[in-house]
Amino acid sequence: xxxxxxxxxxxxxxxxxxxxxxxxxxxxxxxxxxxxxxxxxxxxxxxxxxxxxxxxxxxxxxxxxxxxxxxxxxxxxxxxxxxxxxxxxxxxxxxxxxxxxxxxxxxxxxxxxxxxxxxxxxxxxxxxxxxxxxxxxxxxxxxxxxxxxxxxxxxxxxxxxxxxxxxxxxxxxxxxxxxxxxxxxxxxxxxxxxxxxxxxxxxxxxxxxxxxxxxxxxxxxxxxxxxxxxxxxxxxxxxxxxxxxxxxxxxxxxxxxxxxxxxxxxxxxxxxxxxxxxxxxxxxxxxxxxxxxxxxxxxxxxxxxxxxxxxxxxxxxxxxxxxxxxxxxxxxxxxxxxxxxxxxxxxxxxxxxxxxxxxxxxxxxxxxxxxxxxxxxxxxxxxxxxxxxxxx
Amino acid sequence: xxxxxxxxxxxxxxxxxxxxxxxxxxxxxxxxxxxxxxxxxxxxxxxxxxxxxxxxxxx
Numbered sequence: 001x002x003x004x005x006x007x008x009x010x011x012x013x014x015x016x017x018x019x020x021x022x023x024x025x026x027x028x029x030x031x032x033x034x035x036x037x038x039x040x041x042x043x044x045x046x047x048x049x050x051x052x053x054x055x056x057x058x059x060x061x062x063x064x065x066x067x068x069x070x071x072x073x074x075x076x077x078x079x080x081x082x083x084x085x086x087x088x089x090x091x092x093x094x095x096x097x098x099x100x101x102x103x104x105x106x107x108x109x110x111x112x113x114x115x116x117x118x119x120x121x122x123x124x125x126x127x128x129x130x131x132x133x134x135x136x137x138x139x140x141x142x143x144x145x146x147x148x149x150x151x152x153x154x155x156x157x158x159x160x161x162x163x164x165x166x167x168x169x170x171x172x173x174x175x176x177x178x179x180x181x182x183x184x185x186x187x188x189x190x191x192x193x194x195x196x197x198x199x200x201x202x203x204x205x206x207x208x209x210x211x212x213x214x215x216x217x218x219x220x221x222x223x224x225x226x227x228x229x230x231x232x233x234x235x236x237x238x239x240x241x242x243x244x245x246x247x248x249x250x251x252x253x254x255x256x257x258x259x260x261x262x263x264x265x266x267x268x269x270x271x272x273x274x275x276x277x278x279x280x281x282x283x284x285x286x287x288x289x290x291x292x293x294x295x296x297x298x299x300x301x302x303x304x305x306x307x308x309x310x311x312x313x314x315x316x317x318x319x320x321x322x323x324x325x326x327x328x329x330x331x332x333x334x335x336x337x338x339x340x341x342x343x344x345x346x347x348x349x350x351x352x353x354x355x356x357x358x359x360x361x362x363x364x365x366x367x368x369x370x371x372x373x374x375x376x377x378x379x380x381x382x383x384x385x386x387x388x389x390x391x392x
Numbered sequence: 393x394x395x396x397x398x399x400x401x402x403x404x405x406x407x408x409x410x411x412x413x414x415x416x417x418x419x420x421x422x423x424x425x426x427x428x429x430x431x432x433x434x435x436x437x438x439x440x441x442x443x444x445x446x447x448x449x450x451x
Contacts, residue, residue, distance in 0.1 A: 035419060036420050037420060044404060116420070118419050135419075153405065154405055154406065154409045155404075155408035155409050156409070157408065157414055160414045161414075167409065167410055167414065168410050169410075170410065170434060170437065170438070173406065173409065173438055175438045175440045176440060177440045177441075223410070223437065223438050226437040226438055227437050233439075233440060233441060234440045235440060235441055235442075255402060255404065256406070256439075256441055257402075257404045257405075257406065257440070258405065258406030258409050258410075258438065258440075260409070
């Protein structure tokens with residue numbers, strides 16, 4: 001480790017390692033710091049990604065893309081199943097392997113990576129970010145850099161140390177518990193989503209099969225449903241779900257976590273600073289899917305960082321190229337999804353049952369995800385237009 | 393004020409993510425509430441394992 005770098009990246013998830021890869025490939029001296037002992041573990045994630053987004057970066061490799069599925073089932077509160085055979089497949093990842101591979105790529109490109117490095121503050125000189133304060137095995141010290149990229153996840157503090165309010169509002173957080181389960185009842189060729197106020201208020205239950213008899217199963221509930229002290233926790237909802245649907249399941253891993261399902265932060269850069277991924281609230285606000293979005297943000301931020309290093313200009317003005325490119329692409333799509341989210345997760349169980357029924361009565365064959373959104377939102381014409389735009 | 397029952401905690405960071413004054417410090421398997429807590433209880437609400445509790449108020 002050196003005393004000074006061009007770019008320091010805080011956080012070794014897909015956003016951080018992708019930023020590291022692109023910044024290093026543009027010639028920058030890059031250091032990536034991960035607070036945990038391992039890159040890619042523990043996996044606080046449902047591990048699903050869309051085919052198109054993934055293939056922008058990598059060809060799926062069976063070592064980490066462990067399942068490819070085209071059939072999605074949306075299950076209404078009354079148990080009615082709407083089946084979607086989508087042209088675009090969903091890949092289920094093995095994130096432990098996937099994240100490691102992304103880190104290896106970044107390292108091969110010249111980025112340095114260190115784990116168990118806890119960043120506990122940011123160095124600011126003349127209102128410009130110029131490095132990080134960190135702790136390694138109890139020893140405290142500073143490392144200087146011209147740019148800091150905060151890819152420090154949902155629990156991000158980097159932005160807040162620099163005056164950007166990144167704390168997530170109660171209405172925008174999903175509180176989740178997930179398990180990797182082994183069960184003979186898993187259908188490995190279908191991705192399932194269960195909806196309903198009694199199943200997952202303001203969210204959903206997912207079943208993402210990772211192979212024969214193995215699946216990532218989890219529940220997310222919206223923060224606004226957590227204020228009642230007598231409330232059920234996501235863990236209670238998950239246990240109820242597993243008892244009902246997978247009573248034979250063995251739980252091989254169980255984890256808690258939070259997902260920002262927000263509109264996206266307005267400000268994601270400052271002098272010498274960029275925020276990427278969950279730290280910038282860039283996950284899809286309807287699905288909570290954040291892997292590919294973080295990678296797309298990391299790619300832009302990494303390239304802009306390398307450009308800034310070439311020009312030796314680390315001002316917010318220079319770095320604004322990143323939010324500009326982000327807002328024109330995924331940022332704009334996420335704003336539309338956020339508007340849809342507010343309606344979709346407000347549907348009563350009765351409405352959800354009626355929507356499912358109408359799909360199954362009219363056109364049960366050849367439904368696409370786009371049809372589902374358009375159909376579910378037909379009483380909200382502006383949102384139908386949003387849906388048509390995001391699912392071009 | 394609130395406190396964390398570490399035996400229940402999964403170190404997932406969701407409490408850090410919602411904390412308005414940014415006073416929860418999470419390392420790999422170590423969490424503490426620093427000075428400056430405003431007692432807003434957002435961390436109590438969102439914790440997936442209900443590991444954050446309120447102290448009983450004493451008169």
